[in-house]
Amino acid sequence: MSKKLTARKEDYSKWYNELVVSADLAENSAVRGCMVIKPYGYAIWEKMQAELDRMFKETGHQNAYFPLFVPKSLFEAEEKNAEGFAKECAVVTHYRLKTDPENSSKLIVDPDAKLEEELIVRPTSEAIIWSTYKGWIQSYRDLPILINQWANVVRWEMRTRLFLRTAEFLWQEGHTAHATKQEAIEEAEQMNDVYAKFAENFMAIPVIQGTKTANERFAGAEETYCIEALMQDGKALQAGTSHFLGQNFAKAFDVKFATKEGKLEHVWATSWGVSTRLMGALIMTHSDDQGLVLPPNLAPIQVVIVPIYKGEEQLAQISEVAEQLAADLRKAGVIVKYDNRDTYKPGWKFAQYELQGVPVRIAIGPKDLEKGSVELARRDTLTKEFVSQEDVVEKVKSLMIEIQENLHNRARDYRDSHITEVDTFEEFKEVLKTKGGFISAHWDGSSETELKIKDKTKATIRCIPMGQKREEGKCVFTGNPSTQRVLFAKAY
Amino acid sequence: MSKKLTARKEDYSKWYNELVVSADLAENSAVRGCMVIKPYGYAIWEKMQAELDRMFKETGHQNAYFPLFVPKSLFEAEEKNAEGFAKECAVVTHYRLKTDPENSSKLIVDPDAKLEEELIVRPTSEAIIWSTYKGWIQSYRDLPILINQWANVVRWEMRTRLFLRTAEFLWQEGHTAHATKQEAIEEAEQMNDVYAKFAENFMAIPVIQGTKTANERFAGAEETYCIEALMQDGKALQAGTSHFLGQNFAKAFDVKFATKEGKLEHVWATSWGVSTRLMGALIMTHSDDQGLVLPPNLAPIQVVIVPIYKGEEQLAQISEVAEQLAADLRKAGVIVKYDNRDTYKPGWKFAQYELQGVPVRIAIGPKDLEKGSVELARRDTLTKEFVSQEDVVEKVKSLMIEIQENLHNRARDYRDSHITEVDTFEEFKEVLKTKGGFISAHWDGSSETELKIKDKTKATIRCIPMGQKREEGKCVFTGNPSTQRVLFAKAY
Secondary structure, three states: OOOOOOOOOOOOOHHHHHHHHHHHOOOOOOOOOOEEEEEHHHHHHHHHHHHHHHHHHHHHOOOOOOOEEEEEEEEOOOOOHHHHHOOOOOOEEOOOOEOOOOEEEEEEEEEEEEEEEEEOOOOOOOHHHHHHHHHOOOEEHHHOOOEEEEEEEEOOOOOOOOOOOEEEEEEEEEEEEEHHHHHHHHHHHHHHHHHHHHHHHHOOOEEEEEEEHHHHHOOOOEEEEEEEEEEEOEEEEEEEEEEEOHHHHHOOOOOEEEHHHHHHHHEEEEEEEEEEEEHHHHHHHHHHHOOOOOOOHHHOEEEEEOOOOOOHHHHHHHHHHHHHHHHHHHHHOEEEOOOOOOOOOOOHHHHHHHHHHOOEEEEEHHHHHHHEEEEEEEEOOOOOEEEEEEHHHHHHHHHHHHHHHHHHHHHHHHOOEEEEEEHHHHHHHHHHOOOEEEEEOOOOOOHHHHOOOOOOOOHHEEEEEEEOOOOOOEEEOOOOOEEEEEEOOOOO | OOOOOOOOOOOOOHHHHHHHHHOEEEEEEOOOHHHHHEEHHHHHHHHHHHHHHHHHHHOEEEEEOOOOOOEHHHOOOOOHHHHHOOOOEEEEEEOOEEEOOOOOEEEEEEEEEEEEEEEEEEOOHHHHHHHHHHHOEEEEHOOEEEEEEEOOOOOOOOOOOOOEEOOOEEEEEEEEEEOOHHHHHHHHHHHHHHHHHHHHHHHOOOOEEEEEOHHHHOOOOOOOEEEEEEEOOOEEEEEEEEEEEEHHHHHHHEEEOOOHHHOOEEEEEEEEEOOOOOHHHHHHHHOOOOEOOOOOOHHOOOOOEEEOOHHHHHHHHHHHHHHHHHHHHOOOOOOOOEEOOOOOOHHHHHHHHHHOOEEEEEEOOHHHHHHHHEEEEEEOOOOOEEEEEEHHHHHHHHHHHHHHHHHHEEEEEEHHOEEEEEOOHHHHHHHHHHHHOEEEEEOOOOOOHHHHHHHOOOEEEEEOOOOOOOOOOOOOOOOOEEEEOOOOOOOO
16 A cells, blocks of 8 residues: 555556555456455445435436346347347356266256246346336326436446446446427436536536437437546546437337327337446546545545654543544534554555545644644645644635535646647547547548548547537548537547 | 235235235336335335444444355355355356347347356355455454445245345345454344344334354354344244354455464454345334335335315415425425325325325315314324314424334234243144244254254244343253243244
8 A cells, every 4th residue: 555656647547557456446356357346435436326316316216126137038129229238248047056966065057947038137227127117107197207226237348447347337227218209308418417417516527418429329229418528648438328218118118108198109218327437537537646536525534634643642632632623523514534543654644545535634743732733734736734723624614615626627627628629630630649638520420430530540429519509610531511520539 | 006905814925915016115027036126115225224324334334345246166165155055046157149040130148158157146245255355354453344235136036025035135235354253243243233223213123133043044154143023924034134154254265364463363254134125024014904004214205295175276275285384394304295196086195195104194175274274194003183283293293203113012012922932842833823923932952853843833943032041941842951942933
């Protein structure tokens, strides 16, 4: 834990991997591509969950739980969705092990316990949920259905990275059913808005809202809305998606409802999700070479108090002040840890909390006792100051807001300075190589062009930004006419 | 929903199944043995989770997340545990599907995507967690580890029933690591206490704390503590277990720590869990022939207000009073729903909320407007009274406490009157047949006797109660000497 991280400039990817492990966020497990989320990392995820859950309920959604497994026949019912996930799904074929007849300390799959129909471990739950909704929906009175699920899903990715791409990950998936197309579209847009607000206000991550091109859409969706964030290495990260699914799943599972007028119609659907991938976005938006930097909203510990002392008597004197301060801060709603462990030295503790991104560190030593002060250090700016003991609570309260805002502003400034308008393909390649970030360019709207650009540059269209002004122009690759700019980037 | 439930006397099991489905708690899914937990049922589970989570954190535990899959080689490392779960586990053998060459609209398992090592869907996580703890524990400084996980697990049960026994269920599993045997035993006992307090104070379910006999112990445990509840049909239900695992898993996964004195020793372990099975316990402790009865602590809706009206004008007048009342109740911390839907009649609503166990129903009609009153109905006693509008908030506040206590008392009285001391096997069989409940009898301590009794009566030893006085006696079956009574019952 005392080892320094690789500098971001030197090797961003290595820095990321080292940080995730050394800040005690997560680690690789004995299962290929699956991670263990450690308590400190999980505590951050819990804060995200709590806030999202609150926002979902505020917008009228309820939680429920659907099975982990999808029978193969249901899985393949919606063709595009099945096609999209078939290549990466874990398949349960047997339901029992038995003792190996050749080695009684070993177990083998019992060939007599083969399932009649294979079960897919859910990569996403549209299929199992829509087969269930069929039983719930008869008339317009049963609509809308506004349900969210917190769950684990599995996608057998070949190249995995902690939080960013793992075979198993945690997420929430909303699945809603509506009587009209318009209402479903509004729901999909509303939930993308919720994600954007959550990212900006709670995670301090600036995002661009937009829609995906056909190539980048969710398998089975008619429109995919997304929020796109920019990481410190100039690569984009899709932080959340919300899909208008049209009537595709209703048709695949024969889900119809009687309208007020008594006509039978197929139901309209949306789905939307964010995952533990957000942990990756959080890390790569705010952190630095010293380690994790956390916005106060997401910090499991907002303030740590470290005593600097020699001998038990001094510790007792400092503890008296520290414990009073901790109590006062807790009363003010701040999450405080007083770390008086004698198994670790103050220097070790400083480095550890810096690495773990605790927003504010307060050190109290014998001189502070004399002067009635404390030393207060900000993680976001790495600055220190002395504060009088009687002012600490107010100071910390305002810092919680200030640090949250500072991180947001810093990330937005970086992002804004990394959106580059280009009008030629030469420029496109040059910016991508030297600067990275989002490239705002005209595109002729064809999948073919998009794929050719991807092939030549590895950049994809991250989104067609929403609420953007129309602008006549020429496609940066083909020169064909275009009516608006789209955002390209290399992406996670 | 308007169909009456089968009476409990007539067919308890049928009553249970009908109630779970018609009160919108859960239903069977397209996947054999797996359930869909519907929003209303899930909202109750969320309340249980929130309270348990609070209690776990208060006792120093943190949440984390470990992989869904256990590689077969890890699964089989702790022999007894492996043996205990091998016969009912879902096995992932492949990681890809492909288009069926004989039918392009179908998918088949891709034989080229066979896993080198099969993965077991976790039936419990000791194996994967202890293989992880090996990397976390070097010295006494790393202990104790106090971790809990909220997760889904899979046990391929042949006979399933909603909430009580399902192939997939939701649970929490605590997994702790300690430096000493004593500390681990204290942890296991502490968590069983937490479960008992939760059941009694929060769920209003009286439980008996005890230890399991060797036959009934968790596979891999040295001691299993449990809380046992009694259902209305005289059958017992194990509502939670806490295991002292000794050094079994530490030895299987070679987890050692350096003591303060520098010696290397194996770590001591516990694990403990409760699951969505608690929903079954809740239902079968409190509910009646009219449907679910919920203690206020667990009610997603604590008070429902139903307007009784003819025409829009009357509805507007009633709504004014109802909405003010709802606001006042919310201010007092009560969860209220004002159901002014015009798509359903009051009678339908009354039946529905009765079926769903809403603790208090308030009806407001035109006469109430005149008199300044409301009609208030209690779900637990099925009694009604008129209450003046200005007294409603205070009345409801005190009812929330009163109903919670009443349900607890009622269940405890039933339970207490269904613990029967018997001293002969004839009596044993007679009580089991005519009255059910717990039978307190002497037992000679041998597994053989226990299994013979089970074989003859289907009754098992539910627990050896804790803190019970010693009493010399003779085994009810063999006549061999015994030092204390144990509790037998038929069980879920």
